[in-house]
Amino acid sequence: MAPSVNYSDSELLALLKDSDSHALKLIYEGYWKRLYLAAFWIIQDVHQSEDIVQEVLLQLWIRKNDGSDQLTQILAVYRSPLQSTFLHFFI
Template identity: 40%
Template sequence: MAILSNLNDSELLQLLKDGREDAFTEIYNRYWERLVATGYYYTRCKEVAEEIVNDVLMGLWLRRASLVIQSLPAYLGTAVKFAVFKAMARNKRRNQLLSGQLLAEDGAAAHNDTEQQLDALFLDEWLRGIVEQLPEKARLVFVYSRDEALSVEEIAGKMDLSPKSVEYHMTKALKTIRDSIRKMSIFLHSFLS
């Protein structure tokens, strides 16, 4: 039998799906610190970060048979960020209720507003992460187009490329983003179900 620490993530995931607790323990040990650091970055509270990571990892174990995971670090990192933002929304709403800031009749609207803001923040950060991983020219074309609202001709002039090259890199960037959104929707479906 192979030593689990020598296995790659795909091999560990297969063992996890087979119900191997030792594979879960290896994943837990392999990613614990990194995930707590991610949680702490957003919460600034070690105990809350640890609780969130425990919940995410327990969710991984409980849904092990039905999950489709392409990249374990990306899946776990996204799950922790998503759980942090949800916890922040719950805490904010709880604090508002305790301080009497929310009236019963508009409490649901305020809660939905906070949830939407946190979801938008999460999606914006997630999208920026995808854009940062694009090849340099595709990333620059996307940023110039979306963030600076430059036309294809302006981007071509700024980057010393032909307009066709700019269109090629934009198409490449948008395809990568679309593929990532599709994978995220699969992740969210499995995470929330």
């Protein structure tokens, strides 16, 4: 994959499904801040928020062949692990 090319979410997801680790890196670079801010807003802890983002992206890699068509839909689904991880840490 050429690093200078801008990929749509659909293209990144297709590359991810082909086990292209560079696609995961591009997804990380494009989404980590939004995921981190969502986690931090919930738990107000820098290190745990970073851990949650890593877990969400790991699950995206693990579940890359689950049949979803849009990266944004997959990331929306992974907002629920933010909440369950929050509960895991504090309950």
